[in-house]
Amino acid sequence: MRRLISSFCLLTFMFTATTAFADCDESSxxxxKSAKSAGWKFDDDGKRQNLALAAADCLGTTDAELRDELAFEGLSAWMRTEKLTLPTLTALRIKMLNAVQAPAAEESSFLRPFAILTLAELVRVDRKKAYLSTQERVDIVNAASHYLSNLHDYRGFDEKEGWRHGIAHSADLMLQLAMNPAIEKAQHETMLAAIASQVAPASHFYQYGEGVRLMTAVYYLAKTPSFNKRDWDLWFNKLVEKSIQPGPYNQARLAQRHNLSAFLLPLYFSVRESSDPALKENLLPALRDALHKVN
Incomplete structure (x- = not known):
């Protein structure tokens, strides 16, 4: 009994100590680096769990190699091979949600887009083997949708700073949520509205594949039973009305057309190539009409 109590206290301490972000240092x-060179394999499971939590503290660093190729890559590798324990996954989820819900003043940091991408991996774990509660899934949907809808930092890649890519990372999380059978219609509607808000911004020309990432999330939402043909007709009509403004060409109108085309064309191709007849019936008419209006 004492051993069980001690183990419980240890887990509680670990959880409490790791829900806030600490400094990421050179030792991490x-x-x-050593873990990556070993193929992310450990004989000591406790060391793996501790390093995973340390890696989470490095997701906001300005060191691109550490942030992307080490910290995130390690977390992804361990989650995809089911090497992280439930307490570690729980601590990571709370950390990532806290980061995503940070004040808007922190929008330009690296932490929020990489927290979103890490949440995508955490949701993927849940899709493969459920461990989240219904409310925890709803919380992730709401936080991700709010973040995406209010995102104004459209930076993708910089040769010195590396990736931010908040739009694409958000789309990756939406994709994992769309593929999760435990997510319900109300959450699908929230997600689809958030995606629509960023399909064709007028303030930026997408250039790092954002349209493809967004359309992939919509494609998998369309494969759920939450929406029928009429829903999609209305959604695409509203999307085009919002994105194709009348009047003389200017940079804003050109950006919207560019971004809308970069979303619609790969979605049309994906639906055309699909072997799902219901998907084609529900989406193709609206997609054809939308593409005619863009061109």
Whole structure:
């Protein structure tokens, strides 16, 4: 009994100590480099759990190699091979949600887009083997949808700073949520509205594949039973009305047309190539009409 109580206290301490972000230091980088060179394999499971939590603290660093190729890559590798324990997954989820819900003043940091991408991996774990509660899934949907809808930092890749890519990372999370059979219609509607808000911004020309990432999430939402042909007709009509403004060409109108085409064309191709007749029936007429209006 004492051993059980001690183990419980240890887990509680670990959880409490790791729900806030700590400083990411050089020792973490060296440990992650060693772990990567070993194929992310550990004989000591406790060391793996501790390093995973340390890696989470490095997701906001300005060091692109540490942030992307070590910290996130390690977390992804361990989650995709089911090497992280439930307490570690829980601590990571709370950390990532706290980061995503941080004040808007922190929008330009690296932490929020990489927290969103890490949430996508956490949701993927749940899709493969459910461990989240219904409310925890709803909380992730709401936080991700709010973040995406209110995102104004459209930076993708910089040769010195590396990736931010908040739009694409958000789309990746929406994709994992769309593929999760435990997500319900109300959440699908929230997600679809958030995606629509960023399909064709007038303030930026997408250039890093954002349209494809957004359309992939919509494609998998369309494969759920939450929406019928009439829903999609209305959704695409509203999307085009919002994105194709009348009047003389200017940079804003050109950006919207560019971004809308970069979303519609790969979606049309994907639906055309699909072997799902219901998907084609529900989406193709609206997609054809939308493409005619863009061109």
């Amino acid at each position: 980088k060296q440990e992650l």
